[in-house]
Amino acid sequence: MLKDVTLGQYFPGNSFFHRLDPRIKIILMLLFVVVTFFAANLVSFAYLVVLLGVMIAVSRLRLGVLLRGLKPIMVIAIFTAFINIFWTKGEALLVQFGFIHIYAEGLWRALFMVVRIVSLVLGTSVLLSYTTTPMELTDALESLLSPLKKIRVxxxxxxxxxxxxxxxxxxxxxxxxxxxxxxxxxxxxxxxxxxxxxxxxxxxxxxxxxxxxxxxxxxxxxxxxxxxxxxxxxxTRMNQLKLHAKDVAGLLVSLFILTAVFAFNQIPLPFGVL
Amino acid sequence: MAVLQFENVSYLYGADTPFEKEALKKINLTFPEGKIIGLIGHTGSGKSTLAQLMNGILRPTAGRVLLDGEDIAAEKGKLAGIRARVGLVFQYPEYQLFEETVEKDIAFGPKNLGKSEEEIRALTAEACRFTGVTEDQLSKSPFELSGGQKRRVAIAGVMAMDPEILVLDEPAAGLDPGGREEIFGGLRSYQREKKKTVILISHSMEDMARYADEIVIMKNGEVFAVDTVGHIFENAELIRQAGLELPQITRLMILLQQKGVPVSPGVHTVEDAVMEICTQWKGGM
Structure with missing residues (x-):
């Protein structure tokens, strides 16, 4: 039961994500979270799902492990979906039964929320917790936050x-x-x-x-x-973090891939589809 | 009394992760009744896993654990009953103490089993007698006691549940020789007086040689040998193959024999060695 908790769990490997500089990974993870929240229509969500699939494939993590990590948040996902289905008001009424009104908008919104929650958890775990040792993670944080030392943090x-x-x-x-x-x-x-x-x-x-x-x-x-x-x-430290050319390249490419979501948000869709 | 049996039991840790490890491989084993059985083996040989399978804390990945011929995992609701019959004392059990007083902590187990106040008092008193928990400690907080005293309280807590089989995982680990002696001595008088089955897990050959009747040797997740103490220690080669050390006194006797003194190399306690040497001495005079 408790073994399902995957927080702070590292799975050894040698994939692209395992080798990427942890500072870049933190930046990418933050960006990924932001982008997930900005995704607004079916195209960008579909893009997000594909992106996640590619990330999982690249990380070479086992699917079973990832799915087990989702178990604890399943309740939250189902609960949000439920709220969205029954409490969203819209134009396209699908079902009316007593006081229950279900609109197409509600169904879409519920689907998006679930995709959002699942991709938040999977994305951050693939990018960071499963592929980064805790040591790397804290070293990276310290390095990223070091400018704050100037103001005595x-x-x-x-x-x-x-x-x-x-x-x-x-x-x-x-x-x-x-x-x-x-x-x-x-x-x-x-x-x-x-x-x-x-x-x-x-x-x-x-x-x-x-x-x-x-x-x-x-x-x-x-x-x-x-x-x-x-x-x-x-x-002093035993392992100094050093940015390599491929880390910077990785960052730039990922930036481009992630910000594509903003472009996809602009694509208009036919009636009834958000 | 009850018979505990393992039938083709395998156990896998961390199934479907990169850390997957087979802790037990097709174990077939029957524990004799009314004896002290010593379960020994090298670190990582699967002793503790075996112990946790005995009362359903772990479920076998394959195979069955039988108590009096019945599969203990057959019905989910039955596990509470199984745990009343097979008492398990974990490694370093002193970390499970939580009550305000020692007395309440020992009573936690029997209380969970729904025993009456009177029964609990009698069982507590008896368990304290065998484990050497004194009267004046009963009203103290368990956190005030020393490490060895806490250990004895924790053992008393399981003993007070009055199980038919008592399983102890390294009950004397980290204690000084005096403490070991007290715990093992207490367990032996408990077994002799109550005629119950006691399963002791340890990697100390000295302790096992002194206190156990039967020995089960584990190696790499498999049962390597099962026999009486006398027979096991006669076979020095077998013990070395299991990656274990013979008791010091047995090694001494083997050396004596090699030097031409006609003593039996199967002797495994100091008392027996004294007897053996004295007989030889008298015989030679």
Whole structure:
């Protein structure tokens, strides 16, 4: 159950996306998110779906893994689709049943919302979380945000906090699973009862989890101090990020591909299709 | 009493990911009743996976786990009943403690099984006796105790569920020799007195030699050997093949034999070694 959480999970590989400079990947991901929100008609959404297909093919990630990552957001997607179908008012009435009115616009909008949500999750995971190690990710963030150091933003500290947080996601997931299993072995029941009973059933999991999270934090702080960590000043790195010509080329080509959506938005479509 | 049986059981971790790993390969195994069975093997040999299959925490990828001839995964609702019959103490169980007092924490398991207040009190007292949790600790917070004390409370918590089979995964890992002795000694008197089946998982040959009746050796996800303690330790070559070390005392006896002292090389506890050497000594006089 918890193994489905794919946040901060890296799948080793050697694809184009794996090799691309992580800073470029972050920029592209932000752009991808923006473009997804700007897509406004059927043509641009179809384009988005094709683009996503190509990205997945290039990344050489397994489809099963990607689909499993979608599971947690399926509820949100279905819920939004539902709201859009029943609450959108338009001109082309399709179904009328009592107080229920379904318009063609609502169906289109629901479809677009689902495509949008799915492509947001898939796009960001292909571009970033599945193909970038947490270390690369934080180094890239630190490098991208480094201009903020001029106005005394503790960029290094933020990046370190983020990398530590990411580092501990799988550990905590594993720990949670272990504790759940241990309490199950002691006859704890997490699957039946009403909401209140279920929430209460989580206490035997949450308390040990917090206790061990604090213990880990203390141990980590001690270990870092023992290795003379004092913050960002004067720290050097083992892997320096360097932009290569092909990274820049990749960025430019991707920019062109992504901004094409704005052009597609201008294509007029026949009646009834948004 | 209950018989636990594995029938062609395989288990796969991380199926359909790049990290896929076959932890168990077609295990066929029957655990004898009313004995202490030592499950040993190298790190990564599949011991812990096997343990978690015993009470349905994990489901076999293929094959069946049978308790008294019935498949434990047959009905979903039955798992709670299975867990009452097969108690499992995980590795480092002290991290599962959560209640305000030690007494409440030990009572968590039996309470979940719907036992009455009286029963719970009796079971708690009994479990404390075997694990060496003292009266004055019962009202303390489990977080005030030392590591070894917490471990004993956690073991008592599963023992108090009164299972027919008690499975313990490395119950003495990370404890000093005194602590190990207390835990294993307690488990042995529990087994002898209650006549239950106890399955101990460990990679310490010394402990297994001292406390187990039967030994199951695992290697690379397969059952490598099953036999009584005496027979297993007579076969030094077999143990080396499994990537394990013989107990020190057995190694000493083998060396003595090689030097021409007519002692049996199958001796695996210090007490037996003393006996063996004394007999030889007297015989030679």
């Amino acid at each position: 503790p960029v290094h500290e933020f990046a370190m906090m983020m990398s530590l947080a990411l580092r501990f996601v799988p550990t905590l997931v594993e720990e949670t699973e272990k504790i759940i299993n241990a309490q199950k072995a002691r006859g704890a029941d997490f699957e039946s009862g009403n909401v209140l009973q279920r929430a209460k059933a989580l206490i035997p999991v949450l308390i040990p989890l917090f206790v061990s999270a604090f213990r880990r934090a203390t141990e980590l702080a001690t270990a870092m101090e023992c290795r003379c960590y004092t913050g960002g000043g004067g720290r």
